Amino acid sequence: MLVGDRAESIRHSAEMIRAGGLVAFPTETVYGLGCDALNPDAAAKVFEAKQRPTFDPLIVHLADRSMIETVVTSVPASAQRLMDAFWPGPLTLILPKQPIVPDLVTAGLPTVAVRMPNHSIALALIREARTPIAAPSANPFGYVSPTTAQHVSDGLGDRIDLILDGGPCPVGVESTILSLAGARPELVRPGSLTLEAIQTVIGPVGRTISPDEAVHMPGQSPRHYATRTSVTVLPATKVWPILQGQERVGLLAMSEPGDLAGQFHAVEVLSPSGDLREAARNLFAALRRLDELGLDRIYAEPCIEQGLGLAMMDRLHRCATSS
Ligand code: TXA
Ligand code: MG
Numbered sequence: 357m358l359v360g361d362r363a364e365s366i367r368h369s370a371e372m373i374r375a376g377g378l379v380a381f382p383t384e385t386v387y388g389l390g391c392d393a394l395n396p397d398a399a400a401k402v403f404e405a406k407q408r409p410t411f412d413p414l415i416v417h418l419a420d421r422s423m424i425e426t427v428v429t430s431v432p433a434s435a436q437r438l439m440d441a442f443w444p445g446p447l448t449l450i451l452p453k454q455p456i457v458p459d460l461v462t463a464g465l466p467t468v469a470v471r472m473p474n475h476s477i478a479l480a481l482i483r484e485a486r487t488p489i490a491a492p493s494a495n496p497f498g499y500v501s502p503t504t505a506q507h508v509s510d511g512l513g514d515r516i517d518l519i520l521d522g523g524p525c526p527v528g529v530e531s532t533i534l535s536l537a538g539a540r541p542e543l544v545r546p547g548s549l550t551l552e553a554i555q556t557v558i559g560p561v562g563r564t565i566s567p568d569e570a571v572h573m574p575g576q577s578p579r580h581y582a583t584r585t586s587v588t589v590l591p592a593t594k595v596w597p598i599l600q601g602q603e604r605v606g607l608l609a610m611s612e613p614g615d616l617a618g619q620f621h622a623v624e625v626l627s628p629s630g631d632l633r634e635a636a637r638n639l640f641a642a643l644r645r646l647d648e649l650g651l652d653r654i655y656a657e658p659c660i661e662q663g664l665g666l667a668m669m670d671r672l673h674r675c676a677t678s679s
Contacts, residue, residue: 388491
C-alpha cells in the first residue's frame with residue numbers, strides 16, 4: 357500500500373522494481389503486476405505469483421517514446437501514427453523484439469507487446485525505475501482483472517512486495533492489442549480503445565483471429581475472467597427470463613433494469629443511463645461483487661458489440677465460457 361507521501365511511495369516502489377521485486381500499480385485500464393522487463397528472474401516471479409502459464413506473454417510498459425528502441429527493433433510508420441494518436445493510452449502494439457527482452461517475457465515469441473499507460477502513477481513509476489516495466493493484470497491467472505488496490509490485495513496480497521494504491525482505474529477494461537508484426541495489422545484482443553478509432557488512423561484492421569483459433573494463441577484462451585459463479589449471457593432483447601425454482605440468481609444489468617429485476621436475488625447496474633464508458637468502468641468490480649454472494653448463477657445483460665461494447669462482450673463471453 358502507499359507508504360508516506362506519493363513521491364516517496366513511487367521512489368520506494370521503483371527501488372523494488374530495480375531490485376527485482378514485484379509492485380502492483382494502477383493504470384487507466386486495470387491494475388498491473390509490474391517487474392523489471394529486462395530481468396528474467398523478476399519476470400519468473402510474476403508468472404509464479406499469478407500462477408500464469410509461461411506460454412502467455414507479458415505487456416511491456418513504457419514511460420516515453422524514446423524507451424521503445426530499447427525493446428523493439430523497428431517501428432513502422434503505422435505504429436508511429438498510432439502512437440501519435442493514442443499514446444499514452446489503452447493501445448498495446450505488437451512489434452519485433454530486441455534480444456535484450458528476456459524470452460520469458462515474450463513467451464519465446466520473436467515479438468514484444470508494448471504500451472504507454474495513461475496514468476500519472478504508472479508513468480512516474482516507470483520513469484523512476486529507469487527501465488521498462490513488464491506487467492500483466494494483477495490477478496491470479498484466469499480470474500477477473502482488478503480495478504482497485506483492494507482487488508489486487510484480495511487476489512495476490514501475500515505474494516507481492518507492494519501495491520501502489522491510486523484509487524479505482526478510470527477506464528476499467530484492458531488495452532486493445534494490435535499486432536503490427538505481420539503483413540497487415542491484426543486485432544489480437546479487443547479493448548478499451550475502439551477498433552473504429554484505430555481504423556480512422558491506419559485503415560482496415562484484420563480480425564482473422566477467430567475465437568476457435570484464439571484458444572491456441574498465447575493468452576487468448578477463453579479460460580479467462582472466470583468467476584466462481586456460473587455466468588450466462590442473456591439474449592440481446594431486454595426480455596429477461598422469468599425465474600423459477602429456488603435458484604439464487606444475480607443480474608448484471610447494463611442500464612436501469614425494468615420490473616422483472618425484482619425477481620433477482622441481487623442486481624448490479626453498470627450504468628443507470630446506459631453510458632458504455634461508465635458501464636466499462638464498473639464491469640469488473642460489479643462482477644466481483646456478484647461473485648462474492650455465493651449465488652447459483654449470474655445472468656448478464658449484453659450490450660451492442662460495437663465501440664467499447666466489443667471489448668465488454670468479449671470479456672462477458674469469456675467469463676460465460678469459463679465459469
Ligand atoms: O490494459 C492492459 O493491457 C493491462 C494493463 C496492466 O496494462 N494488461 C494486461 O495484461 O491486460 P495481460 O497480461 O492480462 O494480457 C496481456 C496479453 C497476453 O495474454 C497476450 O494475449 C498478449 O497480451 N500478448 C503479449 N505479448 C504478446 C505477443 N508478443 N504476441 C501476441 N500476444 C501478446
Ligand atoms: Mg489479464
